[in-house]
Amino acid sequence: MSGALNFRRLGAVARKEFIHVLRDPRALAIAIVLPMIMLMIFGYALTMDLDRVPLAVWDQSRTPQSRELISRFEGSRYFSVGARPGSYAEVEDALARGRTMMALVVPVEFGRRVASGRKVQVQVLTDGSDANTTTLALSYADAIVRGYSQEILVEKARRLTGRPPALPLDLRFRAWFNTDMESRIFIVPGLIAVIMMLITALLTSLTVAREWETGSMEQLISTPLLGSELILGKLAPYFVIGMVDMLLSVLAGRFLFGVPIRGSLALLFGVSAIYLVGALSLGILISTKAKSQLLASQFAFVATFLPAFLLSGFMFDIGNMPTALQAVTYLIPARYFVTFLRGLYLKGTGLAQLWPECLLMVAFGTLMLGLAIRSFKKRLA
């Protein structure tokens, strides 16, 4: 293909694509509503915070000491004391049926031994099916029990010496960036990256394949239209839609999920634009290769959503992956966008720290756009 890019032809394609989108309410709905729905579903469902773990308590002691321990569990936001079983059979039943996640068993001698300053065991039984949650819940339970036994020690020392002892180590803890340590604030920026990748690639994956399917492509390739004009013209309306989606996602994140943005808004949208070009071009590349809408959309889903969801660091920490898989994550552009958005949202970092991610996204966009244009052939068969 020869000849220079002609903006009149490019504009004609862009105009026609805009008309296609505007006159197809279903396509428009997918483009605007779907990302919002995904943001809602994932934003609310995907919480990694552990809140109000259902706890069953079997207090065999029934003393002020055992009630004190149980009240500490009741007072914690991490536990919600529910069932009060009266036997191991009932404890087992509650765990097996999933009515409780954890059970605290206080032995008969608890009150007596605590009062006399002797060592006593408290049993915690847990449903270990979900290892992560169990580990978290156990550590919360451990902290409560430790706190209580420490107080008993302090009280004992005060009685012996007449003054409270100074503990040798004092941990002063402060979480930066996400001060309340809410996983929502961490999840939403990453979620935006994943959704944008999927939606944009899905939208454009249909455009070229549709023209092959309906036969309009045969007419198009008989004209002087260049492949680059066709591809860029097709990108234009979806780029606008993608930016609207991005804006809506950011607004939803801010006002629905209450996720603050600490970094620059200009940088946020500027880098999003670059990321969008890459994702849109990937969709077009898939579309030119597939030549059928069904195949293209399925392939776009597999090629964008799964890696972006699983390998971008959004769901699983890349540092914990096997080395080979870690190497693969470098090929996933969502990885860079997730890092960028989290940095910008949570830490307010800018180009000074995030330039490698931005540069890699520019490289991805350029590569995808180039491949999309090159892979389009003005030939049949």
Added chain:
Amino acid sequence: MMETVRTQALTRRFGELVALDQLTLAVAEGEIFGLVGPDGAGKTTTMRLLTGILEPSSGEAWVDGLHAVREAEGIKDRIGYMAQRFGLYPDLTVQENIDFYADLYEVPKAGRSERLERLLAFSNLTPFRRRLAGNLSGGMKQKLGLACALIHTPRVLFLDEPTNGVDPVSRRDFWRILYQLQQERVTIFVSTAYLDEAERCNRIGLLHQGRLMACDTVEGVKGLLKGALLEVRCESPRRAAGVLRAAALGSVALFGDRIHVLAADADRGRAAVEAALQAGGIPVLGLQVIEPTLEDIFTSAIPEAAHA
């Protein structure tokens, strides 16, 4: 003769299938050339090779002096092409479709609206300019396709079965437009499976199973039929045709209630037909020598297709 389209042993294979086999032909400037043949003859393949959207397996072709492979993009400026399948956008209006193609061909803004009006009037689409293309009738869709292919005043027009599935009145309109274009020295390369339509062309090429069987004026092609064509009318024509075929009198074809028999000699053929039918006990109602039609040419040249 100025040749606008020329092919030299143009061949295209799809795997084992030879869709077009060594096509060699030439079309003069300002001519209406018809590529005639049944479905699967290779008409669409020829169109696609000439418009530079399909590469030949071997052989060469030139359109308006440009090579169909090496200068394919140059050709695209000078031709108008209407694919067999409606290739416009059903969700765009008549005018939006034409405007889109005007932009693709970089039709100068100056004088463009006059040209658009003229094309709309020419194709009787003016009242429908704001209608979505998807809501047009079959005939109007074809006229819109033609208008889009003509917006840039092409030198050569390639029309692949443009009147397929179009009602007779619209077909007549369509051909009226083609004759007007011919007056403007536009070369028209049209394919058709309709033989009555082939008769409207200046010259035709008969294509069958990828091979060019004949290429001449309609009269010239008809002249290729050696011998005399007899039209037989009789009782139970289907059985009579069987009897005549069994008698090996030459090519026998059934046209409704008439039988066409191609005989080497008129008088001897007439006698042989009468004898054969008499022997078969079939009374003859009429027997005369007639002028061959293109259909006769086809049935005699392609016997297997005629009986299919």
